[in-house]
Amino acid sequence: xxxxxxxxxxxxxxxxxxxxxxxxxxxxxxxxxxxxxxxxxxxxxxxxxxxxxxxxxxxxxxxxxxxxxxxxxxxxxxxxxxxxxxxxxxxxxxxxxxxxxxxxxxxxxxxxxxxxxxxxxxxxxxxxxxxxxxxxxxxxxxxxxxxxxxxxxxxxxxxxxxxxxxxxxxxxxxxxxxxxxxxxxxxxxxxxxxxxxxxxxxxxxxxxxxxxxxxxxxxxxxxxxxxxxxxxxxxxxxxxxxxxxxxxxxxxxxxxxxxxxxxxxxxxxxxxxxxxxxxxxxxxxxxxxxxxxxxxxxxxxxxxxxxxxxxxxxxxxxxxxxxxxxxxxxxxxxxxxxxxxxxxxxxxxxxxxxxxxxxxxxxxxxxxxxxxxxxxxxxxxxxxxxxxxxxxxxxxxxxxxxxxxxxxxxxxxxxxxxxxxxxxxxxxxxxxxxxxxxxxxxxxxxxxxxxxxxxxxxxxxxxxxxxxxxxxxxxxxxxxxxxxxxxxxxxxxxxxxxxxxxxxxxxxxxxxxxxxxxxxxxxxxxxxxxxxxxxxxxxxxxxxxxxxxxxxxxxxxxxxx
Numbered sequence: 001x002x003x004x005x006x007x008x009x010x011x012x013x014x015x016x017x018x019x020x021x022x023x024x025x026x027x028x029x030x031x032x033x034x035x036x037x038x039x040x041x042x043x044x045x046x047x048x049x050x051x052x053x054x055x056x057x058x059x060x061x062x063x064x065x066x067x068x069x070x071x072x073x074x075x076x077x078x079x080x081x082x083x084x085x086x087x088x089x090x091x092x093x094x095x096x097x098x099x100x101x102x103x104x105x106x107x108x109x110x111x112x113x114x115x116x117x118x119x120x121x122x123x124x125x126x127x128x129x130x131x132x133x134x135x136x137x138x139x140x141x142x143x144x145x146x147x148x149x150x151x152x153x154x155x156x157x158x159x160x161x162x163x164x165x166x167x168x169x170x171x172x173x174x175x176x177x178x179x180x181x182x183x184x185x186x187x188x189x190x191x192x193x194x195x196x197x198x199x200x201x202x203x204x205x206x207x208x209x210x211x212x213x214x215x216x217x218x219x220x221x222x223x224x225x226x227x228x229x230x231x232x233x234x235x236x237x238x239x240x241x242x243x244x245x246x247x248x249x250x251x252x253x254x255x256x257x258x259x260x261x262x263x264x265x266x267x268x269x270x271x272x273x274x275x276x277x278x279x280x281x282x283x284x285x286x287x288x289x290x291x292x293x294x295x296x297x298x299x300x301x302x303x304x305x306x307x308x309x310x311x312x313x314x315x316x317x318x319x320x321x322x323x324x325x326x327x328x329x330x331x332x333x334x335x336x337x338x339x340x341x342x343x344x345x346x347x348x349x350x351x352x353x354x355x356x357x358x359x360x361x362x363x364x365x366x367x368x369x370x371x372x373x374x375x376x377x378x379x380x381x382x383x384x385x386x387x388x389x390x391x392x393x394x395x396x397x398x399x400x401x402x403x404x405x406x407x408x409x410x411x412x413x414x415x416x417x418x419x420x421x422x423x424x425x426x427x428x429x430x431x432x433x434x435x436x437x438x439x440x441x442x443x444x445x446x447x448x449x450x451x452x453x454x455x456x457x458x459x460x461x462x463x464x465x466x467x468x469x470x471x472x473x474x475x476x477x478x479x480x481x482x483x484x485x486x487x488x489x490x491x492x493x494x495x496x497x498x499x500x501x502x503x504x505x506x507x508x509x510x511x512x513x514x515x516x517x518x519x520x521x522x523x524x525x526x527x528x529x530x531x532x533x534x535x536x537x538x539x540x541x542x543x544x545x546x547x548x549x550x551x552x553x554x555x556x557x558x559x560x561x
Contacts, residue, residue, distance in 0.1 A: 015178045016206040017095035019238035020056055027221060028053035032237050033088045034268065036247040045247065045263060050085055055092070055237060058085075060173035062093035065165030069147050071124050073098030073176050076186065078117050080106070080127030081151050083230045083245045086162065090126060090151070091234060095184065095203075098176030099124070103231065104188045107251035107538035108196060110134070114141045116188045116196050120409060126162070128152050180204025186409050187231070189332045190539045198409035199332050208402035209335065210238045212365050216339055217299060217326065219272065224296075226264055226273040228253060229304075229540070244268050254278035254541035258286035262294070269296040276304040276540035277311055280325075284315030294318050303328040303336075304540030306359040306444060306462065308469070308476075309350035312342045329361035329444065333418070334404045334428045337370065337397075338362045338442050349441075354470055356463040356519055358434065358443035368401035370442060375433065375451075379416045383427065386420065394460070396448055397430040404428045433460060450546050453485035457524060461546065467522045468492055468512055478534060479525070480550040482557055491527045491553045492516070495534050505530055529556055 023032070032055040037048040050058060071077065077094055079101045081087045094101050102120045104113050114134055124147040125135070132150055135142050135157065148159025178184070184203040188196045213219065213235060221240030227233040230250050236243035247260045253276045261283050264270065275283070280302050287294070297319060307327045315325060325342035328335075340349070340362025349360035364370045372395030373386055380386050389395045398420060406426045407415050420427040433445040446461030453459075461479045468477040475495045481488035494512065509528045516522040531552070535545035 013177050014180045014203050014207060015095060015098070015175045016184055016203045016238065017059070017092050017175050019207075019210065020052070020059070020092050021172070021175065023221070023237060023240050024052045024056035026052075027240065030221075030240075031242045033085055033233075033243050033245065035084050035245045036264075045267065047267075048085060050088070052237065052240075055088060056172075057168070058089040059092035059096060061166045061168045062089050062162065063096040063173045064167035064169065065160075065162075066093055066097050066099065066149075068167065069149065069160055069165055071097055071099050071147055073178065074183070075099040075124050075147075076102055076120055076122045077124040077126060078102045078104075078120070078122045078145075080125075080131035082128065083233060083250060086151055087230070088233070088237065088243070090162070092237070096173055096175045098178050098182075100183050100185055102186045102188075102198070104196070105190050105251070105539055108191055110137075112191065112196060114138045116198065117141060120186050120198055123147065124149070126151060129155055132157055178203050180207065187332055190537050197411055197414055199405050200407055200409050201405060205403060205405060206238075210235060212336055212367070212403055214239055216336065216365055217272075217301065219299075223271045224268050226261070226268075226270045228256070228261070228273065228275050228279055232274045241272065242268070244270060251538065252541065254282060254536070256282055258283040262287065262292060265294050265297055270294075271296055272299045272301070273297060274301050274303070276542045277302055277307045278536070278541040280307065280315050281311045284311065284318060287318040288314050292318055293320070295320055298323045300325040301328055302326070303330065304537070305542035305544075306361075307345075309345055309353065312345055316342060316346075327361065329442065330403075331428075331430055332405075334399045334401075334430065336365050336403065337368055337399050337430075338364050340441070353466055356466045356521055358445045358460075359462050359466075360437075361434075361442050361444050363439075363441055365401075365403075368399060368403065371398050371400075371427070372396065372434070372436070373398045373420070373427075373429065375448060380420045380429070381416070383420055383422045392435060394433055394435050394445055397432045397434050397442065397444075398427045399430060400425055400427045447546075450479075452479060452481035452488050452490045454488055454490060454524065455486055459490050459521065459524070464490075464492070464522050464525065467515060467519050468494065471508075471512060471515060473497060473508060474512075476534065476544070478531075478544045478546055478549050480546050480553050482550065482554045489527065489557075490525045491529055491557070492522075492525050493529050493531050493534070493549050493553060495531055499532075527557070529553055 029051050031049045032052040034047050034049040037046045077099050104116045118141040121144050125145045126149040128151050151162045154161050185201045186198045188198050224242040225236050226244050233243045246264050248256045329338040330336045338361045372389050418429050435443050450461045464479045465477045475497045478493045512528050516525045535548045537543040
């Protein structure tokens with residue numbers, strides 16, 4: 001895959017940090033970022049904040065310091081700083097200098113995380129003291145780093161501290177003259193469905209995402225957001241929204257304390273919240289059980305995995321009648337692609353989903369093109385080599401538009417498998433399977449790598465699992481294949497709402513098999529295994545890690561033989 005950027009002109013000069021500077025002029029005294037700062041003697045949460053003007057000035061001061069420390073346009077910079085005021089000022093300072101933040105999920109484990117850092121070949125490292133310990137444990141992974149900066153107290157290692165490099169001034173920092181096609185950041189995928197890969201984001205892609213999100217959801221500058229996923233918080237200053245950072249561990253949204261989320265919403269009159277399905281379920285269950293209503297919240301955006309209709313129904317009980325939950329579809333490589341409202345799901349598509357027709361993720365976002373490609377593991381170098389599918393056929397979802405990333409960082413083989421050329425444009429292969437309905441909506445069938453191929457049929461995860469999820473004792477199910485295609489054995493793994501004894505589980509197993517036999521596409525599933533708690537992805541704690549379940553299922557069946 002050719003990674004060269006398209007030609008640009010002076011009119012294309014753009015830097016994502018210019019959105020913050022504009023907001024600092026338009027609404028200088030509105031709070032840009034709000035963070036928990038501890039509790040007072042009465043147990044009430046106290047908060048620290050930066051206004052848009054303060055955030056712009058603070059990021060200017062940091063940008064001057066970064067420049068003086070030798071960081072400049074194109075400097076790939078590992079960022080290991082938790083969500084907070086320093087995180088906001090630091091990232092926008094990097095954008096202003098033209099440096100390239102490298103962001104990796106810390107939840108993926110230390111060895112995999114530092115391997116991602118080594119792959120990005122960074123020249124600078126900025127992190128809290130705990131993060132700097134890594135340089136002593138894995139020195140060979142950081143040989144390319146020339147500039148070290150500690151956010152907080154520097155211990156025995158060398159380098160700068162963020163506090164000391166700051167250079168306040170009344171003069172605005174000159175934002176780097178990057179263009180829309182220039183690299184702005186490297187964001188690593190979680191690696192939950194394959195190796196973690198560094199996705200190249202340009203300034204233009206960030207700008208397009210902001211425009212698409214604002215238009216799709218009607219977001220106004222007077223709104224207040226609670227972004228429970230840190231990377232989404234960075235959109236808020238550009239959108240003109242106040243970002244209220246929640247008191248939670250962002251790597252464990254499924255274990256969030258619901259009272260702290262509800263407290264933040266009510267303390268600040270939050271109007272918008274981004275939440276993974278796992279967090280939505282935990283807060284919704286608590287709120288519904290305790291009769292809680294969130295009158296300020298008018299919009300919830302959930303993504304990361306399909307949201308169960310029961311989860312939407314549960315959380316909707318906390319909202320006012322004019323509020324809604326929107327489920328977005330996308331990936332690190334292309335986001336947002338499609339969206340559907342909770343009302344449409346609960347009133348229409350849920351019934352089709354429960355019959356095993358897939359999960360409707362809605363219409364493509366305006367301006368985003370979506371096509372289905374033939375299901376293949378081979379590269380598709382050009383659309384000229386891509387035959388069209390019959391109407392209603394299941395294919396791989398592919399996307400083209402201004403929010404679509406063109407390549408991974410130094411992974412030409414991965415580019416060849418994931419990208420399709422179309423003249424000067426690039427289509428991204430999502431790795432997901434689906435179909436279109438008569439209304440042009442996308443129905444998600446699951447990951448391509450998760451389909452189960454037997455000697456007589458191909459089974460798709462989402463349609464099959466929906467049938468078993470209809471049983472009132474099933475929390476969720478997961479279809480996995482044991483063996484190699486095309487000789488795989490389909491196994492349905494079941495996670496229950498509660499536990500049961502061996503006799504009740506045997507009876508339940510027969511009920512589930514009977515349920516499967518009542519539908520054509522699940523009739524061939526004759527093996528049920530019960531699992532106490534499914535492994536899930538590290539980012540949203542919502543996607544089922546079917547690769548691990550498949551290995552577990554194979555061991556279970558081998559032990560029975």
